Amino acid sequence: MIEAKNTELRALMDVLPIAIVILSGDDRSVRWINNHAELWLQKSRLYFVGKPISELSEFPEKLLALTGRVIETSGAVIAEDVPVHRWDDPEALCHVTAFPAGDDVALILRQHRRANMTGNSDQDIDAVESLGRMLAHELKNPLAGIKGAAQLLSTEITSDEGRELISLITTETDRIHRLADRMEAFGTIAVEAMGPVNIHTVLRQARLLAQSMNGNIIFEEDYDPSLPDVIGDQDALMQISLNxxxxxxxxxxxxxxxxxxxxxxxxRAGVSRQETGRLQALPVEIKFIDNGPGIPPHIRRQLFQPFVTDKPAGRGLGLTLVSKLVHAHGGMIETKSKPGRTVFSILLPTYQYEDM
Ligand SMILES: Nc1ncnc2c1ncn2[C@@H]1O[C@H](COP(=O)(O)OP(=O)(O)OP(=O)(O)O)[C@@H](O)[C@H]1O
Ligand SMILES: [Mg+2]
Structure with a gap:
């Protein structure tokens, strides 16, 4: 019975995109590692099983102390700056969460953040990027079919409203195709085509798309028509808005x-961001405001981390991509939320036209 449970649990741990190592409670030797840990440590499970803890780290004192604490207290212990022998970085310092697993001790290893990243650890980024590639690949198959069907339909539809919707389907499938191409190549959405973008054009298109899917929601648009163009990538800005x-x-x-x-x-004057030695002003503010229930308190701290979601079918990737794209624009994102009012603000730089 316990064996069966163990097998099930290990199958589950094998599909998780985080590195997990199980150490024996007796002699701290390695009992098992999951698939992601194999990738991360670049050695097979077969290699590791039965090996002493020194295989994981040349300086295993911290790991030993950590596992000792778990056994002593029968509770979870978290430690920072634990040296772990990662394949591409023998002196990698990790964030380790250790907790009891029956008579053994389970470790979740996460690499510390790289400086100047948007708050995601390397592992999270690896996981998002491989997911991105897979997703892009799968996305492209049905797209051609959707576009073909829309073109067929367009010959039969005569009303203006119908034609507008058909053209929406066509431009959107083209956009997804471009995104999928980029995601397949880079594993993530690279911001490529930086140029002047009228943010209102993007927002109107995003609103139209959302409205066509949700008739019951009232959309209000409150735009400052004198706003200058931002510098950005139109597809990426659309992606941010839609998410x-x-x-x-x-x-x-x-x-x-x-x-x-x-x-x-x-x-909004006065907000700037330090960009490689110089200050970049971010005067264009775009707010997405809703009068829904507010962001659940337990989600707030990790809002932009991958796989954080409170939805049964959610992937928890939307805001991770949004934050990555906003940062790639040199912009900033701010959030305020209480029941009845949630605001996501994006701050972007303006496009500097050459003097005529
Ligand atoms: N406007 C909002 N109001 C309330 N909660 C929000 C709002 N925006 C985001 N959240 C919370 O943040 C979580 C993470 O959002 P995110 O877009 O990253 O993932 P998701 O929407 O759950 O899944 P998906 O990958 O499909 O976007 C959501 O599950 C939700 O709990
Ligand atoms: Mg989302």
Whole structure:
């Protein structure tokens, strides 16, 4: 019975995109490692099983002390700066969460953040990127079919509204195809085509798309028409807007507490970001406001981390991508949330036209 449970548990641990190592409670030798740990440590499970803890680290004192504490207290212990012999970095310092697993001790290993990253650890990024590639590959298959079907339909539809929707399907499938191409190549969405973008064009298109999927939500648009163009990648800005609107729609629809989403733009002087030695002003503010239930408190601290979600079918990747894309624009993202009002603000630099 216990064996069966163990097998099930290990099968589950094998599909998780985090490195897990099980150490024997008796002599601290390695009992088992999961698939991701194999990748991460670049040695097979077969190699590790039965090996002493010194295989994991040349300086195993911290690991030993940590496992000792877990056994003593029968509770979870977290430690920072634990040296672990990672294949590409023999002196990698890890964040380790250790907890009791029957008579053994389970370790979750995470690499410390790289400086200047957007808050995701290397492992998280590896996991997101391989997921990205897989997803892109799968996405491209049905896209051609959708576009073909829309083109067939367009010959039969005569109303203006119908034609507008068909053209929406076509431009959106083209956009997803471009995104999928990029994701397949880079594992993530690279921000490539930086140029002047009228943010209102992007927001209007995103609103139209969201509205066509959710008739019950009232969208308000409150734009400052004098706003200058931002410097950005139109597809990536669309991706950001759609993800934030989708989250707002889902929060509202799921909890049935609100019914309104406001898209707002304004000029906000005074916010800058340090960019390789110089200050970059970020005066264009885009707000996505909803009157839904607010961000659940247990999600707030890790909002932008991958796989953080409170939705049964959620992947927890939307905001990870949003934060990555905003940072790739040299921009910033801010969040404020309470029941009845959630605001995601994006701050972006303006496009500097050459003097005529
Ligand atoms: N406007 C919002 N109102 C309330 N909660 C929100 C809002 N936006 C995000 N959240 C919370 O943040 C979590 C993470 O959002 P994120 O977009 O990263 O993932 P997701 O929406 O769950 O899944 P997906 O990968 O499909 O986007 C959500 O599950 C939700 O709990
Ligand atoms: Mg989302």
């Amino acid at each position: 934030l609107i989708k989250n707002a729609v889902e929060a509202i629809a799921h909890h049935k507490t609100g019914n309104q989403i406001t898209l707002q733009t304004s000029y």
